[in-house]
Amino acid sequence: MAAKQVDGVGVNGRNHNPTPKRRGSLKVFLSYSPGAGKTLAMVKAGNQEHKAGKRVLVGSVQQQNSREILTLLENIEFLPPGASSRGADNQEIFDLDRALAIKPDIILLDDLAYVNPPGCRHKKRYQDVEELLRAGMDVYTTLNVQQLESLTDMVPFTDGFPETRRIPDNVLDNADFVELVDIEPKELLSRYPNGEYDEKILTHLREIALRITASQLSRIAARLRIQGNREESEVKDHILVCLSAAASNRKVIRTAARMAEVFHARFTALYVETSESNELAWKDKTELRDNLRLAEQLGAQIATVYGEDVPAQIAEYARTGHVSKIVLGRSPAKKRGFSKGNVVDKLIALAPHVETYIIPYPEASVRKRLFLYLKAPRLSLADAGKTAAVLIVSTLIGFWFHRMGYREANIITVYIVGILLLATMTQGRIYSAAASVLSVLVFDFFFTDPRYSFRAYDSNYLVTFFLMLGASFLTSTLTMRVKQQARQAAQKAYRTEALLETSRKLQQAQDAPAIIEETARQLVKLLDRTVIFYTAEDGRLSQPRMFTGQEPPESMVMFTDENERAVADWVYKNNKRAGATTDTFSGARCMYLAVRGGETVFAVVAVVLDEGQPIEVFEKSLMIAMLGECGLALEKTRLNEQQQEISLQIQQEQLRANLLRGISHDLRTPLTSISGNAGILIGNSQVLNEEQKRSLYTDIYDDSIWLIHLVENLLSITRIENGTLNxxxxxxxxxxxxxxxxxxxxxxxxxxxxxxxxxxxxxxxxxxxxxxxxxxxxxxxxxxxxxxxxxxxxxxxxxxxxxxxxxxxxxxxxxxxxxxxxxxxxxxxxxxxxxxxxxxxxxxxxxxxxxxxxxxxxxxxxxxxxxxxxxxxxxxxxxxxxxx
The missing domain is CATH 3.30.565.10 (Histidine kinase-like ATPase, C-terminal domain)
Known part of the structure; x- marks a missing residue:
């Protein structure tokens, strides 16, 4: 086995603990295929560190049936497994809390992309590693190149690595040391002749691994340049990827992430929320949340805008955000008929100066698209009653028009107006569509010859029916769209007003409790959910304060029990989000976020998720913005308090200096006079006459009275200033x-x-x-x-x-x-x-x-x-x- 050491540069990660401490270093043993010898190389390195006198702890090591590995681990301390000795794949469960309590110098933790079994704190092992690093421990771990998230679409064979066994690329990017464990593909095949890979695939994987290693060396060199010249750290490119609820959007996100890594560019993921976003199916909303989470894991900054014209919103954000490259997906289907063009064509026309990269993906079937378009909302008896009432009223008016001798065109107009009103009164397209069809049938039955039948003698009626049906569908569709746009515009105005109102109220708040209370009330107003605040006091979290817009249910205690409090404490110590809908403490009933200013955590907020229902994308972005405003306000309050303390200390020092300066003269003079006169009386009492003695006594008395008044004034001022004078x-x-x-x-x-x-x-x-x-x-x-x-x-x-x-x-x-x-x-x-x-x-x-x-x-x-x-x-x- 030939091993190549890639020199790394220690990079101090951010420390989110209330008490600053050294961040541990991460060393990754990387290879292109299982069986290349990563675990053996990791164990050898750990054994050398153990011989050098460091405390090495074996957290989890696979292939312990290997004689060579067992020999190297004979004298090294093993971490006892967790409550359940083994996971679903028969691998020992890593006990994170016990490792944190032991706190060794180095811990060996095999398989960085391992998925923890249910019940563990974190969903994946790389999150355990991040917590170990924040605690100050060095970690040695292993990784196969196929397990990098951005390479999912590039690796030709991934049956051995399911989609869940992936890690974000920034985990490897932030590693302090990377050691490439290399082996010739022929030698690997000779070791495992019955393996799943052939030589061609292994050669391709090896090429990818070598390229990743070279990229790591380039990144290290860039860090050195940044440390030497701060101006070179400025990012010139800005890559924007467009998000959607399609499963194929993941390929677009991964491609944009690779581009951002190659160009060393800023990376932003943009989601355009339209009036149809709230009508997405549960599966599509889940896909959208997964895509957002994938973009976050790959290092993207999430942004959300609102508007019906998706290309215009993307182009406007690209202009204001100084985007240099846009990455989005498109189906390979061509335009048909008189179509005005799809999103890609319109975007290119609106942003001709921005480089646009198109990632093709298979087009959804016509059946699926038709189902999504005609997906019926939940049926409502009230809306059904309104539909029947509108049809009955329109028919009665039609009878009156027919008796008055009005032409049939006027009756058709009555039905179209009724459908227009119905579109504004009901929710969903199903009622307007049904009313359009029923109105044609009712008109045919009651107002065409022969009446009270569905036959028509005049062939022109057929054209009338189609025109009536088309006009009904068109008017109802336009009315529904206007109604949706108005509703979404009102929601957007409400949400934006909530953010502006929060900023205004936080500026008016006088102290930290007032800031916390205003932020909590605004979150309740925005989310319509119960919000719980834990304030940081003296290095720990205070008792929870609960804010709710409704009557709190009797079971509210379950949201603040010991288990939930433990999640809040973890968020406070690690400055990471956790709880429901996250990969850390996913079994919690609330979602927990840190309220921070800079690197200091001022509070932890918990949002109660009713039946695990996640927060919508736009509301979540506004919530994070509100918490950011709260953190800045709390930091400003803390700085003002520190400034006041410093000013008070300066005033006290000035008072002390003035007092000492005054005492040095005004106390010394009478004391010197008293001691001098007393000395004269003691040494010359036989020589002095009575008049001289009386004069000296008088001087001593006057000086002592003056000192008594001075001391009384000092004591009185002190008591008054301290508020202790009754x-x-x-x-x-x-x-x-x-x-x-x-x-x-x-x-x-x-x-x-x-x-x-x-x-x-x-x-x-x-x-x-x-x-x-x-x-x-x-x-x-x-x-x-x-x-x-x-x-x-x-x-x-x-x-x-x-x-x-x-x-x-x-x-x-x-x-x-x-x-x-x-x-x-x-x-x-x-x-x-x-x-x-x-x-x-x-x-x-x-x-x-x-x-x-x-x-x-x-x-x-x-x-x-x-x-x-x-x-x-x-x-x-x-x-x-x-x-x-």
Whole structure:
């Protein structure tokens, strides 16, 4: 066996876990046929890594009856199988959860395209591998080239690989290492003489495998160029594939995917929804969903547009999306008669500058197409009654016209008008078609000679019957088409309005809970289904919040039980969709999607699927768009919160710096004075006389009082800012509050003249008296400190409507106009000369402002005439209570 190593480049995949971790690397052992030795090569590589000291775990390895493989695996740890030891093909079931719990360095997992049995988390093994890689484990696996999805139509013999045993091409494209296990076809045939392949087929498969390997080398080189030069990573081509509900559309999708890989182009899959889309049979809707899923697996971006003119919609999207190549399928049947051309011809005419690639496929039989056209809707007794009523009324009007002597053409017009009305009143073509035939028969029976029989004497009546039938079919068909277009246009307007309304409401939402609630209500409005939201909080999902437009049934608990919660947790950790209609946890009752912004998952949304009924294509695209808007809004909210936290931290740091800067001067000065005076008293107590001692004691006392006021101001401001200060509001006499404040003012007040002037001795205000006393102390102390000896300090109070206005006025030097606006800011000190030469922290007035605002009052400063300043504040007035 000749083996060729293809050097790979480690590519870090996206990590969707809430906690970032290293993504494991994927090494694929690729060959062109079973029996080439992929499993042996994988086991040998694992054995070498085991000898190098790494922990290697055997997850699932086929051909364990091979003596050579068993010898290599003797000393390597095996993963115990899952609950069911073997699947339908007698292969051991891989236990994904146990592998994640063991978390080895490398895990050997044979057959990348293996289909897991029912009950497993994922439908296919490659999805297990992706979860292992996201968990940080390296994976060695094997793959045959026939199992690539895009090569399904190119491989000449695939009986050994059913359609379910396929993997998306991007799984191999994203592999970090690919090792081609090559062998000559003759040697392979000599090993397995009774095999299903002949030498010609094997040679062709080998050529494909070599081409895939060369493409992988080219892709690696492109990654290196992108890493070296970011500008070269820009994609120049854009390939558009058109989706349909036909099974043959898969060939078109695979062809477009191969083209996108060769041209390194953007890949978009477009579906044009028409008025007939909702009338597709269940089988056709299933085919359409399978085609959409195939396009997603092959790396296409799904887009949906709406319109009756399919070629015009494709051409318009190609123009706005800067599409360079369009890939679509066409039946080889030629145009017949006076046909205006099919979709392909019209598209080429509408988009002549875009390269159009036509992939032929067999035409559906005439019988099948006729069945699809004439497929009857569900019968309705109401519509049948309307049909009978219209025919009866038209016939009665016809009798009246016949008695009045009107010509038969007028009676025919009555029936045509009746059919026209019937087309607007009923659902489906069957009723209009039946009415058209019945109206001809009724007209023949009642209004042609001989009357009351289905015979006609005049041969011209035969032409009349055909014209009447044709006119009836034509008018009913046109009316039904207009009705369908109007209904679909209304649905499209409703859906578009829902998306625009969602965007508008999310912009108005103030916080994350409001964003979640608005998004959920819009989803309920769009889907008419129950929606469940799990919000991410502290690295885990919160309790579910359920939103429904109808009365929730009693069995709603089943949608939020432990099993459903486990699916939501998995989606949150892996940032992947799961649940009903997906390949992961397909047995769940809801479909789960992650609401993400960037790489962060903010929430998980669950959509309850009634009886497994999937969501329509257009509604699903709008739902994903809404969740994208929700993710962006949540990310914006998180960034705003982080910015506010940063701003708050900056303000706190500034506050801390200002406080430390103020303390470094204003605390050091009085403390130095206190310690110095105390040292003089201790060392020279015998020398100093009583007057000198009293002076030193006074200085120590004044400095200590100043420090006490400073500390009280700091503590009060801290309590007010933190909201921990409890206010005790009571009615207090203003006279008593002023008197108490004067008792605690600095002793230097004796050097000034203090006058109290009250409008009424019984003035009362609603206040917390201890805080208002502190306000008055700060204001009076400022007047004492900043005015000359002998100045007049006047304290006054008067009533102004429902408030009490208190003022502390002085006749000092006054305050500059530029300083008045900032005088009450924290740590602001105006350039005013103080009597005691102390600078101050600038906390007193800031504290006064906080206290007065807590009392719902106002505080300010103004000039005193002819000189000086007036500090004033207001408090809510209180009345004197009289009890008898």
């Amino acid at each position: 206010l005790n509001f009571q009615g207090e006499l203003i006279e008593d509050v002023i008197a108490e404040a004067l008792q605690h003012v600095s002793k230097k007040k004796e050097e000034h003249r203090i006058q109290v002037d009250l409008e009424d001795e019984l003035l009362m205000a609603r206040m917390d008296s201890r805080l208002i006393v502190q306000v008055l102390i700060n204001l009076i102390d400022n007047a004492v400190k900043y005015t000359q000896d002998g100045s007049l300090i006047r304290i006054s109070a008067k009533r102004e409507e429902q408030m009490i206005r208190l003022q502390v006025a002085d006749d000092g030097p006054g305050i500059p106009d530029g300083a008045k606006a900032r005088l009450f800011d924290m740590f602001y000190t105006a350039e005013i000369k103080r009597g005691d030469s102390r600078r101050g922290l600038g906390l007193g007035l800031s504290l006064c402002k906080s206290i007065i605002h807590a009392h719902d009052g106002m505080i300010g400063v103004q000039d005193n005439w002819p000189k000086g300043s007036v500090f004033y504040f207001t408090l809510p007035a209180a009345e004197v209570s009289v009890y008898e």
